[in-house]
Each structure stands twice: as C-alpha cells, then as structure tokens.
Amino acid sequence: MTDHALTSPLGALTYDPAPESTAIAHLAPSYGLFLDGQFTDAAQHEQFASLNPATEETLATVAQASTADVDRAVASARRAYDKVWSKTTGAQRAKYLYRIARLILERARELAVVETLDNGKPIRESRDIDVPLAAAHFFYYAGWADKLEHAGLGPSPQPLGVAGQIIPWNFPLLMAAWKLAPALAAGNTCVLKPAETTPLSALILGEILQQAGLPDGVVNIVTGDGTTGAALVDHPGVDKIAFTGSTEVGRLIQQRVASSGKRLTLELGGKGANIVFEDAPLDEVIEGIIDGIFFNQGHVCCAGSRLLVQESVADEVLRRLLRRVDQLRVGNPMDKNTDVGAINSAAQLARIRELSDWGEREGATRYTSDCALPDKGYWFAPTVFSDVAQSHRIARDEIFGPVLSVLTFRTPDEAVAKANNSTYGLACGVWSEKGSRTLWVAQRLRAGVIWANTYNKFDPTSPFGGVRESGFGREGGRHGLEAYLNV
Amino acid sequence: MRTLDARDRGVLIPAVISVPVMRNESELRAALFARAGIDAVGVENRVAKLATRSLKTSTKLRAIDLAMSMVDLTTLEGADTPGRVSSLCAKAMRPDPRDVDVAPVAAVCVYPDLVAHARRVLGESSVAVASVATAFPSGRASLAVKLLDVAEAVSAGADEIDMVIDRGAFLAGRWGQVFDEIVAVKAACGAAHLKVILETGELVTYDNVARASWIAMLAGADFIKTSTGKVGVNATLPVALVMLEAARDFAESTGRIVGVKVAGGIRTTKDALRYLVVVNETVGDAWLSPDYFRFGASSLLNDLLMQRRKQRTGAYVRPDEFSGD
Numbered sequence: 053m054t055d056h057a058l059t060s061p062l063g064a065l066t067y068d069p070a071p072e073s074t075a076i077a078h079l080a081p082s083y084g085l086f087l088d089g090q091f092t093d094a095a096q097h098e099q100f101a102s103l104n105p106a107t108e109e110t111l112a113t114v115a116q117a118s119t120a121d122v123d124r125a126v127a128s129a130r131r132a133y134d135k136v137w138s139k140t141t142g143a144q145r146a147k148y149l150y151r152i153a154r155l156i157l158e159r160a161r162e163l164a165v166v167e168t169l170d171n172g173k174p175i176r177e178s179r180d181i182d183v184p185l186a187a188a189h190f191f192y193y194a195g196w197a198d199k200l201e202h203a204g205l206g207p208s209p210q211p212l213g214v215a216g217q218i219i220p221w222n223f224p225l226l227m228a229a230w231k232l233a234p235a236l237a238a239g240n241t242c243v244l245k246p247a248e249t250t251p252l253s254a255l256i257l258g259e260i261l262q263q264a265g266l267p268d269g270v271v272n273i274v275t276g277d278g279t280t281g282a283a284l285v286d287h288p289g290v291d292k293i294a295f296t297g298s299t300e301v302g303r304l305i306q307q308r309v310a311s312s313g314k315r316l317t318l319e320l321g322g323k324g325a326n327i328v329f330e331d332a333p334l335d336e337v338i339e340g341i342i343d344g345i346f347f348n349q350g351h352v353c354c355a356g357s358r359l360l361v362q363e364s365v366a367d368e369v370l371r372r373l374l375r376r377v378d379q380l381r382v383g384n385p386m387d388k389n390t391d392v393g394a395i396n397s398a399a400q401l402a403r404i405r406e407l408s409d410w411g412e413r414e415g416a417t418r419y420t421s422d423c424a425l426p427d428k429g430y431w432f433a434p435t436v437f438s439d440v441a442q443s444h445r446i447a448r449d450e451i452f453g454p455v456l457s458v459l460t461f462r463t464p465d466e467a468v469a470k471a472n473n474s475t476y477g478l479a480c481g482v483w484s485e486k487g488s489r490t491l492w493v494a495q496r497l498r499a500g501v502i503w504a505n506t507y508n509k510f511d512p513t514s515p516f517g518g519v520r521e522s523g524f525g526r527e528g529g530r531h532g533l534e535a536y537l538n539v
Numbered sequence: 540m541r542t543l544d545a546r547d548r549g550v551l552i553p554a555v556i557s558v559p560v561m562r563n564e565s566e567l568r569a570a571l572f573a574r575a576g577i578d579a580v581g582v583e584n585r586v587a588k589l590a591t592r593s594l595k596t597s598t599k600l601r602a603i604d605l606a607m608s609m610v611d612l613t614t615l616e617g618a619d620t621p622g623r624v625s626s627l628c629a630k631a632m633r634p635d636p637r638d639v640d641v642a643p644v645a646a647v648c649v650y651p652d653l654v655a656h657a658r659r660v661l662g663e664s665s666v667a668v669a670s671v672a673t674a675f676p677s678g679r680a681s682l683a684v685k686l687l688d689v690a691e692a693v694s695a696g697a698d699e700i701d702m703v704i705d706r707g708a709f710l711a712g713r714w715g716q717v718f719d720e721i722v723a724v725k726a727a728c729g730a731a732h733l734k735v736i737l738e739t740g741e742l743v744t745y746d747n748v749a750r751a752s753w754i755a756m757l758a759g760a761d762f763i764k765t766s767t768g769k770v771g772v773n774a775t776l777p778v779a780l781v782m783l784e785a786a787r788d789f790a791e792s793t794g795r796i797v798g799v800k801v802a803g804g805i806r807t808t809k810d811a812l813r814y815l816v817v818v819n820e821t822v823g824d825a826w827l828s829p830d831y832f833r834f835g836a837s838s839l840l841n842d843l844l845m846q847r848r849k850q851r852t853g854a855y856v857r858p859d860e861f862s863g864d
Contacts, residue, residue, distance in 0.1 A: 059549040060790075064824030065602065065815065070593035176591055335784050336581025343584075378548050379820060388593040485576040505578050 062379050070388040072175045077165045079252065082113040085121055085275065086258035088128040089268030095120045100277070102252055105172035106385050106394040106429040114251045117274035122243070122283040125272040129214040129241040130289055132269030137241050138211065140267075142198030149194035149236060151264040156187040156229075159260065163253055167225055168385045170252040172394030172430070173348050175386050185510055186229035189528075192512035193237035196533060200238065203530050209537040211239030212315055213291035216284040218305075219254075220297045221247035221396050222351040222452075227296055228254050230527045232271060233512075238536035240292070243272045245284055247297075249397050251275040282308075290314060294535065296353070299450075299476075299521045317525025317535045319353065319517055321450040322478030325471035326356035326507060327493065329464075330365045332483035333505065338372050341456070344481060344507040346380060346392055346434055350454040351400070353522070354479035356507050358440075358447060360467050363460040370438060370458065374419055377434050382423045392454060395430040404432050404453030411437045411446040416457070442473055450476070464489060468496045478522035481507040500526070550787050550823045553794035561757055564715030571714070571753055574788075577745040577781055586776040592816045599812070600850045606811040607634065607843050609829045610644040610836055611669055611800065612864075615676075615768065621656045624649055628660040630864040635844050644840065645829040646699060650675070651692035658696035669699035669734070673724060676738075676767035678703040682720060689727040699732040700724070701764060701800075701835075704751060706741045714754055721758035734762035734800055734833075737782075740772030745781045752785035756797045764800035768835065773803025780817050787822040796825055802835025808846040811839060837864075 082099055084091045094115035101110040117125070137145075156163065160183045167178040200209050215235045219227035224246060235242050246254040258273050274280055278301075285293055285305050295305050296319040309316050326344045328337050344356025361369050385393030395401040412418050416437040425431040432453055440447050440457040447457050461467040471480055479501040482490045494502045500518040503509060510516070515531035517523060525535045561567045594602055612631045614623060627647055635641040646667035649657050654670045661668060670692035674680035680688075689700055702724050708716040725733050735755035739748050755763050763782055766773040779801050790796045801814055811834060818826050826832050841861045849855050 057551040057553050058825075059551055060823035060825035061549045062823040063820055065605075065819040065827060066598065067592065068595045068598040070595045176588075180591065332575065333578035333581060334575035336578040336585070339581055339585050375548060375550075388591065485578075506580055506584075 062375065067389050069384070071384065071386045072165060072388055074165055074169065074386065076162045077169060078162065079112050079166065083115065083251070083255045083275070085115050085117055085125070086255065086271070086273035087121070087124050088272065089262065089266075091258065094118060095124075100248075102170055102249065104169050105396050106426070108428055111169055112252060114255070114275040117276040117280045117283075119283040122274055122280060122287055125243045125274050126214060126216075126284075126287050126289040128269035128272050129243050132267060133213055133241040136267045137239060137270050140239075142200060142239075145236060145239065146194045146197035148264055148266050149190050149197060149233060152260060152266070153187045153190035153194060155260045155263050156183065156190065159256070160184070160187070163225060163256060165386075166256055167253045168393070170250045171221065171224060172385050172396050174390040174393045175388055176390065177348060182223055182226045185512070186226045189229040189233045189512045193233035196530070197237040200533065200537065203533050205534055205537055205539040209238070209533075209539045212536060212538060213240060214289060215240045215242050215292040215294060215536060216245070216287065216290040217242055218245045218281045218284065218293070218295045218297065219247060221250040222348060222353070224250040225253040225257065228257055231294055234527070234532045235294075235536045236270065238533055240536050241270045243274060243284060243290070245274050245276070245281050248277045285309060288312075292316070292536065294525070295319070302523060315535075317517075317527075318523035319525070319527060320478075320521060320523040321452075322353050322355070322476045322518060322522050323358055323448065323450055323474045324354050324356045324479040324481070324499070325358045325360050325474070326481040327467045327471060327483065328359065328361040328365070328369060329484040329486070329489065330362045331485045333485060334369070334372065336505065337369065337483050338376050340481060340483060340505070340507045341373055342376055342380070345456040346454050347508050349392055349395055349432070351396060351452055352508065354501060354508065355452075356479070356481050357451060357456060358471075359456055359458045360461050360470055361458065362467075363462055366460045374436060377419070377421050377436060380421060380423065380434050382421070382431070382433060383426055392434060395432050395453065398430055400452065401430040401432060404451055404455060407446055407449060407451045408435060408455055411440070411444065411455075411457070414444045414446070416440045416444055416446060442470060448474065464493055468493055472496075472498045475521045476518065477520040478518035479503070550791060550825065552790045552796065552825065556794040558757065558793045558795055561718060567714055567718055567754070567757070570757065571750045574749065574753065577749050579745055582745055582777045582780055586780050586817060589816050589820060590776065590813050594812050594816070596850075600847065602812050602815050603808060603843050603847045603850065604642070605827065606808070606815060606834065607840065607847070608642055608645060609832055610834050610840050610843075611646045611648045611802075612644050612840060613648040613768070613802070613835050613837050615648070615650060615671060619650060619653060621653065624653045624657050625660050626864050628657055628666070630840070630862055631666045632661065632664045634840055635861065641844070641847070645833055648701065648835060651688060651695065651697070654692050654695035654697045667698040668696060669701055670695075670697040671701045671767075673702040675701070675703055676769040678705050679707070682723060685720070686723060686727045689724055693727070693729055693731050697731055699734060700728050701734045701736055703736045703738060703767060704755065706738055709742065709747070709751060714750070717751070718754050718758045721755055721760060725759040732761040733759065734764045735760040736764045736767055738767055738770060739765050739778045740770045745777065748778055748781045749785050752782050753789065756786070756789045760797060762798040762800050762833070764802055764835065766803040768803035774801035774805055776813060776817060779814055780821060783818060783822045783826070786826070790825075796831055798831035798833065799826065800833040800835055805834055805836050806838050806842065808842050811843065
C-alpha cells in the first residue's frame with residue numbers, strides 16, 4: 053500500500069438521537085417482596101435504591117429481605133408445592149407457562165425499557181435479545197411440562213421440591229426465565245433472588261405471574277443483597293440451589309451447601325477464547341469478535357474475552373477490528389442506535405479499570421476507542437489489548453467488561469493449548485471455513501459451549517453451562533430439565 | 540504485531556491507482572481463491588442488526604435527499620414508448636414540481652432503442668442517460684451482438700451502460716470468459732460508465748456474489764449492480780453488504796473506488812434508508828454519493844417524496860399529490 057492513503061470515514065452520516073420513551077416503564081416509587089402471590093413489605097421495612105447506571109438516578113426502592121423474609125418465602129413455596137403444584141398435572145403447568153410467555157411478549161416493550169433503565173444495557177439488546185429470549189424459554193419449557201417421562205431422563209422423573217434460585221445482574225429478566233421456566237415445568241416451586249443492582253424486571257415479572265393466575269406461592273421473589281442470598285442458600289427448607297454469578301461466590305455456596313443434601317447447579321465465570329484461523333471468513337470474524345466481547349458491555353459470563361488469532365492474519369484482523377471498534381456507538385442506553393451502554397455499577401467499573409491498568413502495567417499494548425462518554429453514570433470505552441501474553445492478568449482473570457485481550461498462535465495445537473490454559477471452561481468460538489478443522493479443535497477444547505463461526509448465540513433448545521471453575525449443570529434444552537428433577 | 544493507533548481508522552484508499560492485471564484464467568482463479576470466504580449466517584446477522592438503526596429528524600431528511608439523488612429512475616418494459624420515456628424524464632428532472640429544492644435524480648435507465656429519445660428530452664440537465672445492454676436481461680447472445688448493442692446505446696448518447704454478465708458461463712466455472720466479456724464491453728463503452736449487473740438472484744450464494752464482484756471490478760467495471768429486476772430474487776440487504784465489502788477491499792488494495800448499485804424490489808423509503816445505513820457503516824462516506832451508490836427503482840421515488848414532505852410538514856399527503864410515473 054502507498055503512503056498516500058485517503059481515508060473514507062465510516063459513519064459519516066451521523067444519526068440524530070433516537071431515544072425510546074421511558075414513559076411505558078410505569079415504575080412504582082417502591083417495591084415490596086413477592087411472597088405467596090402478593091407484594092408485601094419486608095418484615096423490617098428496610099428498603100434500598102436501584103439506580104439507573106447511565107444517570108446514577110434512583111429508579112425505585114426495593115425491599116431488603118431479611119432471614120425472616122426468606123423463611124416466609126420458603127414456607128410459602130413449600131406450602132404451594134405440597135398443596136397445589138405437586139398435584140397439578142404437566143398439562144396444567146404448561147398452561148401457566150404458556151400464559152407467562154405470552155404476557156412477557158405483550159409487555160415486551162415495558163420490560164425492555166425497565167431492563168435497560170435498571171441494567172444500563174442498550175435498548176436494542178433488551179428489545180431484540182433479552183425479552184424475546186425470556187419469552188422463548190417459557191414457551192420452550194411449557195412444551196416439556198407434560199412430556200417429562202419422554203425426556204430420556206428415566207421412566208418417571210420427579211420434581212425436587214423447593215428451588216432457591218440466585219441470579220446475576222447482567223441479564224436480569226433472561227436469567228430469571230432460565231431459572232424459573234425449567235423449574236416450574238419440572239414441577240418445582242421457587243424462591244427467586246434477583247441481583248442487588250437489577251431487581252426491577254423480576255418484580256415486573258412478579259406482576260406477570262399474578263396476571264397469569266399462577267397459584268400463590270409457586271414463585272416467590274426476595275430482593276436484597278448478599279445476605280439475602282446467603283439466607284436462601286442456608287435455608288434447610290430448600291431442596292435445590294441454582295446459582296449464576298461469580299466463581300468466587302459460587303465457591304462459597306458450594307462449601308455451604310456441602311453435606312446439606314441440597315442439589316446444586318452453578319453457572320459461573322469464564323474467560324472464553326475466540327479462536328480465529330487464517331482461512332476464516334474475515335468480515336464475519338470481525339463481527340463475531342465484536343459480538344463476543346462488546347455485547348452487553350462485556351458483562352457476559354461466556355464473553356469471548358480472549359481473541360486467539362493465527363499469527364499469519366493477526367495484523368489484518370487487528371486493523372479491521374480496531375476500525376470496527378471505533379465505530380461502536382457508546383452512550384445513552386435508551387437510544388435505539390446505541391451499541392454499547394453503561395457499566396452496571398460503580399463497583400464493576402472499578403474492577404474493569406483495575407484490571408485494564410494491570411494490562412498496561414504488564415506491558416500489553418492498549419487501544420481504547422476515543423468515543424465521547426457521558427458525564428454522569430458509569431462508563432468504560434471499548435478497549436483492545438494486543439501483545440498480550442498467557443501470563444498476563446488480562447489473559448487469565450475475568451474482566452466482565454468491554455475489554456478484549458488479543459493473543460496469537462501458530463498451529464491448531466497451540467490454539468487448543470492456549471484456549472485450554474485457563475481455570476475456566478465455559479465457552480469458546482472457532483472460526484474457520486474448514487469443517488474438519490473446526491471439529492478437530494472443538495473436540496479438544498475444554499468448555500461447555502463451543503460456537504463455530506458465530507459467538508454469543510443463545511436458544512432455549514440448546515444446553516448452556518460450563519466445566520471446571522465455570523461451574524456444573526446445564527440450563528436450556530432437555531438437559532436443563534435434569535437440574536430440577538430426581539431421575 | 541503492529542502498534543495500535545488511530546491511523547487505522549476508516550477505509551484506507553491508496554491515492555495511486557494500481558489494479559493488478561489478470562493475464563490468464565489461472566491468475567484470475569488464484570486471485571479469487573485467495574480471498575476469505577463469506578459466512579452466510581454472519582452476513583445475515585450483520586444486516587439484521589443494521590436494519591434496526593433508527594434515522595430520525597434531520598438525519599432522516601438528509602438521508603431521504605441523498606437517496607433521491609442516487610435514484611436511477613427506470614423503465615424496462617416491452618411496452619415502453621417515447622411518450623412513456625418523456626414523462627419519466629420530466630419526473631427525473633423535477634421530481635416534485637411544487638418544491639424546487641428537490642434536486643434531480645441521478646439518471647434515467649431505459650432500453651437502448653429509447654436512449655436517443657431520452658437524451659433529447661433531458662437536454663442539458665444533470666440527469667444522465669443509462670441504458671441496459673448486452674442482450675439484457677438474460678445476456679444470452681454472442682459477444683458480437685452484445686458489443687453491437689453497447690455501441691448503439693453509446694452512439695445514441697448513453698452516459699452509462701448497464702451490462703449483464705454471462706451467468707451461464709459463471710456458473711459453469713468459465714470465469715475467464717465472464718472477465719473477458721466485461722473487458723470487451725468496457726472497451727466498447729468508451730467514455731460511458733460501465734455498470735456490471737451480476738444478477739445475484741441467479742448466483743445464489745454469497746461466495747458467488749463476492750467472486751463475481753471481484754471479476755467485474757478487476758475487469759474494469761465502474762459499478763457493480765445486483766440485479767436486472769427481471770428474476771425472482773433481486774436486491775437484498777445481505778447481498779448489498781457482500782458487494783460493498785468487496786468494493787471496499789478492492790479500493791483498499793487498488794486505490795480504485797468502484798460504485799455499487801442495488802436494483803429491483805426497493806420500493807419504500809424504509810428500504811432505501813436501510814441500504815444507506817449499510818453503506819454508511821461498512822464502506823463509509825466515499826460511497827455516500829451518487830457517484831458511487833445508486834438505487835435502480837421506479838416507485839421508490841414517490842415514496843421518498845412523500846416521506847420528505849412528511850418530515851418537513853409533519854403530515855402525510857395523499858399519493859396523488861405526486862405524479863404517477
């Protein structure tokens with residue numbers, strides 16, 4: 053190429069703001085706990101605020117559930133299990149799940165707006181991914197509710213009883229759906245504990261459960277901080293704990309549940325490797341890398357946070373990748389054209405900053421988009437580190453933010469070795485036009501989910517989960533039923 | 540690995556043009572097979588996402604004006620007459636008689652026998668005359684016939700020639716023949732601009748679309764165009780994305796900017812704006828001009844006019860407000 057290159061800037065046709073209206077959210081100033089089919093105050097009347105991370109404004113206050121409240125919730129779930137739900141036929145359970153799915157779609161816009169306000173994710177994602185997928189999970193598991201004995205899990209699989217379910221802040225509504233739909237289809241009753249920073253969409257879901265006429269107590273929702281989650285984990289009346297969140301907390305839960313007789317599934321962190329071979333479809337690779345790490349601000353446990361690119365194409369991939377990173381539209385999550393929204397909390401922002409600083413300190417080359425960031429709220433510009441070594445912290449620790457680490461490899465063996473050289477094992481991507489190589493690599497990767505020529509694709513029919521420090525148990529698909537059945 | 544900095548922004552087009560010469564079919568094959576494949580799922584995902592872009596207020600108005608300036612107002616019917624072409628030309632020069640701010644469209648596109656008539660009616664206006672040629676739409680004629688078709692259109696005053704490739708030869712793997720034919724047609728065009736119609740609906744796969752795009756660009760096309768409008772599948776957003784990415788990569792490696800024309804089935808402002816978003820976010824502002832991006836359409840123009848009026852006045856007018864050409 054000559055030195056005298058002309059540049060054609062991308063995105064020269066600038067877009068005027070296109071904000072989705074927040075009026076449809078109808079948020080109440082404060083929310084209680086959803087116990088026994090009703091919203092009620094917490095026993096100690098303690099409330100805490102849920103913030104909009106894009107503005108730092110309070111959206112609503114929610115109840116801080118104490119041990120006594122968790123007792124009430126578990127008792128309510130037990131009562132509902134014994135008196136109603138265990139006697140409800142599969143076809144009847146399906147009827148409720150179908151209703152919930154349809155109501156989620158009817159209130160899709162409201163749920164998308166609430167999700168974006170509370171979480172900071174772009175409205176495009178909550179509208180096109182989170183909410184439709186949440187509904188799809190209820191539709192999918194509704195279909196299984198009366199066919200459990202045909203799921204290949206034994207002749208007469210039985211529900212476990214009361215499930216305690218603790219979900220993270222990155223996909224608040226979707227994770228609630230991932231937990232509730234299979235549990236209810238399998239005949240369990242639930243106590244759901246949403247994340248401290250994103251409780252609102254689960255509370256709207258509580259309203260939907262009322263609308264659907266779900267019998268009282270079949271689902272109870274307790275909001276609160278880590279102490280609420282701990283009370284649920286330790287509660288002797290709970291038969292099963294399902295947790296999605298950090299490996300650190302997952303380890304604590306596993307210790308506390310040990311020898312209690314409770315069943316446990318954990319969906320924890322990851323450090324996904326996105327492996328790009330030299331024959332990969334180049335333009336689609338770039339989109340796959342972008343989707344892999346900047347989807348949901350990188351707040352994705354299966355994020356493709358390590359890019360392993362074959363050295364022979366590394367320069368070209370990196371050049372095109374940075375051009376694309378520059379184009380990401382960062383800012384107001386309510387704007388329909390926003391690609392990357394706000395970091396969910398001040399604490400998470402601090403962690404992302406800390407690990408990125410480590411990247412620089414350890415000698416990796418940093419590129420950060422110089423996109424304008426809003427003054428208020430929690431923001432982190434999309435960042436790519438190249439010249440990353442396997443020993444760097446940014447190649448090992450989960451950053452859970454919009455930060456990509458780029459490493460290179462020479463041969464398929466080396467790619468596999470580097471991908472597997474991680475304490476995690478949740479997800480990987482393989483990019484190649486050669487099917488035999490993709491399969492060879494996929495067989496050798498130690499990860500629960502492997503995508504070929506795509507990344508971060510989710511479907512209710514497809515099981516999801518990890519190995520090693522990414523947890524155990526599967527959610528989604530026929531496999532997802534097993535986590536809630538005695539087989 | 541290279542250092543990371545802002546020099547890498549945008550599409551880098553060398554100022555000196557240097558298009559590699561293909562001396563024989565095996566060199567052409569090698570050049571085409573050296574290129575990365577196209578993943579269909581990825582392409583369709585990308586356009587689905589871009590299709591959700593929301594263009595509002597002043598952006599929308601700007602995009603509508605831009606789209607109008609890119610229209611090749613087209614009539615390609617057996618029933619075309621001088622009268623029909625005259626009224627189309629009048630519309631092309633003054634799309635909205637009640638609003639002098641509405642600029643003329645880029646071109647009118649007609650069959651070769653109506654070129655002279657269109658030329659006379661358009662006179663000194665900025666509207667170009669484009670003519671389909673080379674046994675449009677099937678392309679099933681000898682090279683001699685095709686070249687004569689082109690020569691007649693050019694001598695009648697055509698500024699732009701829209702040729703069709705030999706899809707039979709392409710699908711049979713005779714890529715050299717497709718290439719040579721484009722080279723010959725380009726020579727016959729003289730000063731006229733050459734748009735090469737790939738008829739992507741007959742090529743079917745995105746890999747084929749990308750390869751045909753490269754053949755046409757290497758052979759000297761000024762524009763690559765999706766479709767004749769005469770087959771079941773015409774322009775689609777994913778096909779446009781693949782062609783734009785080919786044009787972008789070609790410009791980055793040769794310094795020559797080849798335009799892209801989407802044709803067939805684009806009827807609404809919403810459709811047109813989606814194409815402009817794809818142009819905007821994949822190849823950049825060099826292509827955001829009638830010199831390098833066109834819409835082959837007829838009914839699209841009235842919808843653009845209607846949406847333009849709506850953006851400016853806040854109210855929809857009835858369709859009869861605009862002439863029905």
